[in-house]
Amino acid sequence: MYSSSNSSSTTLTVSQLNRQVAQLLEQQLGRIWVEGEISNFTSAASGHWYFTIKDDRAAVKAVMFRGRAARVGFMPKAGEKYRFYAAVTMYEPRGDYQLQVESMERAGIGDLHAQFEQLKNKLAAAGLFDAEHKKPLRPMPRRVGVVTSLAAAALRDVVTTMQRRAPHVQVYIYPAAVQGAESAQQLCLALGQAIADNQVDTLLLVRGGGSLEDLWSFNDEHLARLIYASPIPIISGVGHETDFTIADFVADVRAPTPTAAAELCCTSHAQSNADLLGVLRRLQQCQDRILERASLRLDRTTARLVSPQQRLGQMRQRLHLTEQRLQSVSVLHRKQQQLDHAWHRLRRCLPDIRPMKQRVHELPLRLLQSQLLVLRQKKQALHVAEHTLDALSPSAVxxxxxxxxxxxxxxxxxxxxxxxxxxxxxxxxxxxxxxxxxxxxxxxx
Structure with a gap:
């Protein structure tokens, strides 16, 4: 190892210097426990994990090779805090020191993630995420506003998608920084300007993917309340499908990507043409059915039309039938009179049955009285027989x-x-x- 006693007489190459520094780090520190927050996490196709471990003052690069990463049991997330057991090494070609992580365990949620969860719970309790407050999108807007950075790839994706799907829709751009210290304020100013202009039917709030720090401007409380109060429907397309921000929860519609936001904001030109053709077909079918029903009514009306001569013949026939019915009524009237006369004669010949009815009414009473008399006599004879039997019974003896x-x-x-x-x-x-x-x-x- 290089010592201070011969430093003045020995000249080292950069490779030798880095090698000796690496040996010094490995000998002095060896394997240590480090606690910090993950950022810039990347899972390579080889299975190795590359990320940065940081706190509020410093950061260090780290690597975890495939074999050790496979034994972790969970996928680390940017913004969360972990404890790492690692060896301090130096990457000699660049002179950068890094940590080779051998194992890791959860140490709690990082500060940014904690702030995110705190704000999310606060706004959820205030009702900013409620579904009943979400405004419906216009299916065929004439003008669409885009709030994003002029240099962002998300803007190119949105414009390209709109030109391909709906070239008839005008796109208004409200530029604002989407990353950095002033980005949240610029986003609020741009969104407020779009709402104040009231020139568009739908607003897109978009940005490409990134770490939790990169997307942090979309977790601003003032921006969330501005989205909530907007009278214009807002679609958020921030990050990739797995990224979520406060703006996504407050927006009326959340799209997984900026391109998806452009697809959701309006119906495509081809789909609009197909829908229009469908409407025209249904209109033609309805018109054909109306004409068919009108033709049937015309045929029925024509069939009911008759000539005056035929009409007179029908009326003569009806008159003849009416005369016949009148004659029949006269015959019936005479028959009814004969029937009434016969009925009166029959009533005079009927016998007077009132005395017989009176006798019939009296017979049940007389029958009841006779039954009571016979029953009383039978009871008396039974009583005498009982006394005689008692007198002759062995018990009496x-x-x-x-x-x-x-x-x-x-x-x-x-x-x-x-x-x-x-x-x-x-x-x-x-x-x-x-x-x-x-x-x-x-x-x-």
């Missing part, structure tokens, strides 16, 4: 002091010859039963 004697089999004993001494007997009383054993019996001689 038992109540007078008698008893019923049965053997073990339950047979009633009527003769002393039917039992033997020491035989068990059952005696039924009016109240309860007795179980006795016969000691002695006396037979009747």
């Amino acid at each position: 038992l109540d007078r002091g008698y008893a019923i004697v049965r053997n073990d089999n339950g047979a009633i004993i009527k003769n002393s010859l039917d039992v033997n001494a020491n035989e068990q007997l059952q005696i039924q009383l009016a109240q309860g039963h007795l179980l006795v054993k016969l000691k002695q019996k006396h037979d009747l001689l």
Whole structure:
């Protein structure tokens, strides 16, 4: 390694100097942890990642080779903050030192991204992103305004697309810087001028792709509120399809690219011609249907027209039919009179049925009275039979002091010859039963 003791006597080439500086960096620093925000991120076709790590005061270039990048597990985003484990190296041909990142992990969202999320949440809560506030686009505008930089490739894309798709539409350009410290203010002035002129039907706010820092002027709060208050519909076409800015959320329509914004702002010339031809075809079809219906009505009207002679013949025929109907009415009138006369004669011959009706009304009452009388007599006879039956029942006999004697089999004993001494007997009383054993019996001689 080169030392100060022989610095005055040794002359180094640039390659030797860079090599010794590289060795010094590797020996003194080795592998370290670095925290910072990613910008200018590029994923090469080879699979290597190239980016810049920065904070608010400095920046350093970094590379992460394909094998290590494949093990990260996520795709880094510009504007976000990470922690990197890297070796400090020098690219000797240019004398630039850089970090060879071996691994990385999330360390939180970067400052710009944090500001973006904070402003996005604030404007969303204020209703600037609400769909009901979005203004519809005019399908066939006559004049279109473009707010962008005169040197931007986005302007060339928009003008080329408009000339190809809709050459009949006039394009008004309101120039403004789209990147840098004063770009947000210039964008507000240009957009305000376009709104004040009120010369266009649709406004395009466009810019090409870039990092979060490059697109930062489109995240300005004043610009967002100006877009929200614009009476003219605004299409935002900022960056590429994956880029989002505050202007995209506030605009009435968000296009993924400037070219797409030019395509969305109006119907193409070819499509307009096709639509016009379609309208003409439908108009011709409607006209043909109207003529066909008119022709049918004319044919029906012509068919109903008749000559005076034919009309007179029809009227004579109707008159003849009317006379016949009048004659029929006269015959019917006479028949009706004969019927009425026969009806009166029939009524005089009818018998007087009122007494019979009275008798019929009385018969149910008499029948009911007879039924009640018979029922009362039957109840009295039943009551007498019940008393007679009660007097002859065994229970009534038992109540007078008698008893019923049965053997073990339950047979009633009527003769002393039917039992033997020491035989068990059952005696039924009016109240309860007795179980006795016969000691002695006396037979009747």
